Amino acid sequence: MSATTNLKVLSLRDDRYVEGHRLCAGCAEPIIARQVLMATDKPVVVSNATGCFEVSSSIYPFTSWNVPWIHSAFENAPATIAGVEAAYLALKRKGLIKDEMRFIAFGGDGASYDIGIQSLSGAIERGHHFLYVCLNNEAYMNTGIQRSGATSRGAQTTTCPAGTCVPGKKEFPKNLTKIIIAHDLPYAAQASPHNFKDLIEKSAKGLEANGPSFLNVIAPCPRGWRFDSAKTIEMSKLAVDTCIWPLYEFELGEWRLTADSKRIAEGSKKKLPISEWLKSQGRFSHLSNEKWAYVADEIQANVDKQWKELLRLCKT
Amino acid sequence: MKKIAMNGDQAIALSWKQVDPDVVASYPITPQTIIVETFSEYVADGLVNTEYVCAESEHSAMSICIGASASGARTATATASAGLAFMWEVLYVASGMRLPIVMVVANRALSGPINIHCDHSDAMGARDSGWIQLFGENVQEAYDNSLMAFRVAEHMDIRMPMMTCLDGFIVTHSLERFEPLPDDVVKSFVGPFKYRHSLLDHKNPITMGPFDWTDYYFEHKYQQVEAMKRVTPVVNSVAKDFAKISGRDYQIIEPYKLEDADYAVLAMGSTAGTLKEMVDELRAEGKKVGSIKLRLFRPFPSAELAKMVEGLKGVAIMDRAVSIGAEGPIFPEARSALYDDKQRPRLINYVYGLGGRDIRPEELKHVFNQLIHNEGDTVNYLGVRK
Numbered sequence: 043m044s045a046t047t048n049l050k051v052l053s054l055r056d057d058r059y060v061e062g063h064r065l066c067a068g069c070a071e072p073i074i075a076r077q078v079l080m081a082t083d084k085p086v087v088v089s090n091a092t093g094c095f096e097v098s099s100s101i102y103p104f105t106s107w108n109v110p111w112i113h114s115a116f117e118n119a120p121a122t123i124a125g126v127e128a129a130y131l132a133l134k135r136k137g138l139i140k141d142e143m144r145f146i147a148f149g150g151d152g153a154s155y156d157i158g159i160q161s162l163s164g165a166i167e168r169g170h171h172f173l174y175v176c177l178n179n180e181a182y183m184n185t186g187i188q189r190s191g192a193t194s195r196g197a198q199t200t201t202c203p204a205g206t207c208v209p210g211k212k213e214f215p216k217n218l219t220k221i222i223i224a225h226d227l228p229y230a231a232q233a234s235p236h237n238f239k240d241l242i243e244k245s246a247k248g249l250e251a252n253g254p255s256f257l258n259v260i261a262p263c264p265r266g267w268r269f270d271s272a273k274t275i276e277m278s279k280l281a282v283d284t285c286i287w288p289l290y291e292f293e294l295g296e297w298r299l300t301a302d303s304k305r306i307a308e309g310s311k312k313k314l315p316i317s318e319w320l321k322s323q324g325r326f327s328h329l330s331n332e333k334w335a336y337v338a339d340e341i342q343a344n345v346d347k348q349w350k351e352l353l354r355l356c357k358t
Numbered sequence: 359m360k361k362i363a364m365n366g367d368q369a370i371a372l373s374w375k376q377v378d379p380d381v382v383a384s385y386p387i388t389p390q391t392i393i394v395e396t397f398s399e400y401v402a403d404g405l406v407n408t409e410y411v412c413a414e415s416e417h418s419a420m421s422i423c424i425g426a427s428a429s430g431a432r433t434a435t436a437t438a439s440a441g442l443a444f445m446w447e448v449l450y451v452a453s454g455m456r457l458p459i460v461m462v463v464a465n466r467a468l469s470g471p472i473n474i475h476c477d478h479s480d481a482m483g484a485r486d487s488g489w490i491q492l493f494g495e496n497v498q499e500a501y502d503n504s505l506m507a508f509r510v511a512e513h514m515d516i517r518m519p520m521m522t523c524l525d526g527f528i529v530t531h532s533l534e535r536f537e538p539l540p541d542d543v544v545k546s547f548v549g550p551f552k553y554r555h556s557l558l559d560h561k562n563p564i565t566m567g568p569f570d571w572t573d574y575y576f577e578h579k580y581q582q583v584e585a586m587k588r589v590t591p592v593v594n595s596v597a598k599d600f601a602k603i604s605g606r607d608y609q610i611i612e613p614y615k616l617e618d619a620d621y622a623v624l625a626m627g628s629t630a631g632t633l634k635e636m637v638d639e640l641r642a643e644g645k646k647v648g649s650i651k652l653r654l655f656r657p658f659p660s661a662e663l664a665k666m667v668e669g670l671k672g673v674a675i676m677d678r679a680v681s682i683g684a685e686g687p688i689f690p691e692a693r694s695a696l697y698d699d700k701q702r703p704r705l706i707n708y709v710y711g712l713g714g715r716d717i718r719p720e721e722l723k724h725v726f727n728q729l730i731h732n733e734g735d736t737v738n739y740l741g742v743r744k
Contacts, residue, residue, distance in 0.1 A: 085560035086560075087429070087557045087558065087560070089425065096569065097569045100565055100567075100568035100569050101568065101569050101571065102568040102569060102570050102571070102574050103568075103574070105565035105568060107563065107565050108563060109560065109563050110556075110557040110558070110559070110560055110563045110564055110566075111557075111563070111564075111565045111566065112424075112425065112428055112557055112565075112566040112567050113566070113567035113568065113569075114421055114424050114425070114448065114451050114567055115421070115447055115448055115451055117417070118417065118418060118421035118448065121413065121417070121418035121419075121421035121422050121425070122421050122422070122424055122425040123425060124411065124418075124421075124422050124425060125381065125383065125411075125421065125422035125423060125424060125425020125426035125427075125428075125429070125433075126425040126426065126428070126429045126557055126558070127425075128381045128383065128409040128411050128422060128425070128426050128431070129380060129381055129409070129425070129426040129427075129429035129430065129431035129433075129557075129558065130429065130558055131409045132380040132381055132407070132408065132409035132426075132431055133380060133429075133430065133431060133558065135407065135409075136380075136407065139558055141560070143558065143560065160414060160415060160418070161414075161415075161417070161418050161421065163414070164413060164414030164415070164418055165418075167414070168411065168412070168414075
């Protein structure tokens with residue numbers, strides 16, 4: 043299937059995730075989810091890890107889900123959707139199901155980087171045909187902003203506060219996208235909601251891949267990152283423009299930069315300094331203190347190092 | 359049908375082959391491993407039509423079962439010990455969603471210290487999880503329970519996950535002659551899988567596992583409590599149907615030579631078999647003793663137990679697990695069952711066999727003699743070096 047990103051066509055598709063959910067104003071998650079769900083007109087089943095997105099969309103007896111949806115626990119959304127897919131294969135083989143269906147799992151960065159990484163790795167290794175979408179807001183936001191393996195170095199959270207001795211999180215985040223790519227799965231990508239065309243195309247590629255696929259999507263969180271809730275899309279664009287969140291894909295063994303990141307690599311778009319990113323969010327506000335100036339330098343150095351490595355992988 | 363020799367695990371795998379579940383998801387763990395190994399061979403040889411998923415952990419195995427069962431698939435798994443403990447969180451999810459998953463538990467001690475042999479602490483740790491729990495004495499029972507479990511769990515009056523337990527090594531690895539049923543008889547006994555809702559029914563989308571606030575959680579738990587009350591009649595009616603095809607008649611709690619007995623000892627699992635031998639020996643010595651095999655632990659057959667021990671002078675409850683800081687897990691439930699009975703017998707508890715410590719015939723004889731001579735503490739530890 044070639045993905046359509048034609049707005050007229052997309053706007054005619056049924057909404058699969060509808061109004062009434064209780065996510066915060068300015069939350070990136072419903073924006074991302076709606077874009078992902080627009081990427082196919084085939085029937086889908088969704089599995090959702092515990093987190094903001096789950097609790098806000100399924101408060102009994104209400105639901106925002108217009109498609110079959112299951113929440114089991116925090117760390118097992120991939121195993122749960124693997125079970126759905128296994129049932130689908132079994133029942134299809136027995137002729138009890140005729141329709142072509144697609145399977146999607148959503149999890150936050152806590153569910154994906156930390157507590158559920160085993161379930162995710164196992165499901166990908168076994169080759170279940172599903173798309174995993176990590177809604178990455180870089181901390182445990184549902185429980186009130188605690189650090190995760192995705193939290194940026196220097197960011198303050200309630201479990202790595204900026205104190206007089208410690209400047210927020212000491213460690214750089216792990217690179218989950220690369221960890222997933224190490225499984226040599228058919229398709230994996232990083233995306234951002236500010237570029238809906240890129241995100242929908244990647245979702246469609248993932249859904250039509252011949253096996254497991256993975257999308258890591260930056261999901262700016264006004265509450266956890268401390269920025270004006272009107273600036274969510276602006277923030278996700280800034281993540282890409284500073285190259286702290288590059289857009290790229292891994293398709294059948296080939297690494298490829300996409301959209302804004304590709305333009306930065308080609309020189310037709312400017313790579314912004316990380317200071318633009320750091321000063322835009324309250325979670326980094328303590329870094330303006332002279333005492334912590336070196337942290338910003340280290341973050342810039344790490345962004346540059348990762349970017350250079352990505353350019354090499356993408357043969358740019 | 360002709361009797362054949364198999365160990366308990368192989369007999370379970372055979373039962374699955376005959377049922378041919380839509381999905382089996384599992385993770386190997388001693389002493390359950392032979393089940394999944396044998397079933398893998400059936401899959402490799404195309405003898406089943408099952409979608410077989412080798413999970414990367416027990417937590418994922420149960421999570422896969424949850425996804426599959428919620429999608430309208432007949433689903434089975436097996437585990438033991440630490441594997442069941444690792445599933446603990448999602449056991450409650452399975453029962454909370456009222457998914458009729460069938461699971462075999464090869465009873466094994468919990469770490470630490472690590473130990474691979476039989477006791478019931480794994481299953482007892484899951485006693486509050488909303489699963490039906492049925493215990494078998496030997497290979498025949500393990501096979502029969504495994505078949506009946508599909509009918510019980512999937513019954514439209516209850517829709518509840520069910521675990522059938524067999525003693526690790528003692529039953530899982532012991533070669534015994536038993537009588538399997540013919541494939542077609544099993545097929546028609548189990549029947550086709552039915553469901554009320556399926557995630558794959560995309561034209562009628564359903565939200566499963568939603569978030570309950572304080573306004574609904576209690577009601578949903580209460581529905582499980584009410585459903586569990588409907589389990590015993592279902593277990594009994596399935597056992598009646600099973601008797602028709604097998605000639606083997608099972609009760610949820612089974613008396614042995616209790617009619618004129620003054621004293622009885624109650625046990626679950628393989629020890630119930632040894633007890634019958636002891637009763638025969640002591641009867642030959644002129645002692646009026648009997649025994650009780652507890653098959654259904656959840657729901658606990660309180661009324662049936664109270665009725666069964668009516669008129670007895672003393673009953674010993676054998677617990678192959680211990681709640682450290684309290685007593686064996688069956689004991690307080692049995693005591694509670696008898697509390698309202700003014701004529702209740704003396705009830706004492708023996709914690710025994712932890713970590714696969716053998717329970718020897720003379721030890722069981724000692725238990726009977728303590729009952730007869732009005733000896734023994736309220737809670738006793740049998741066969742331990744103190």
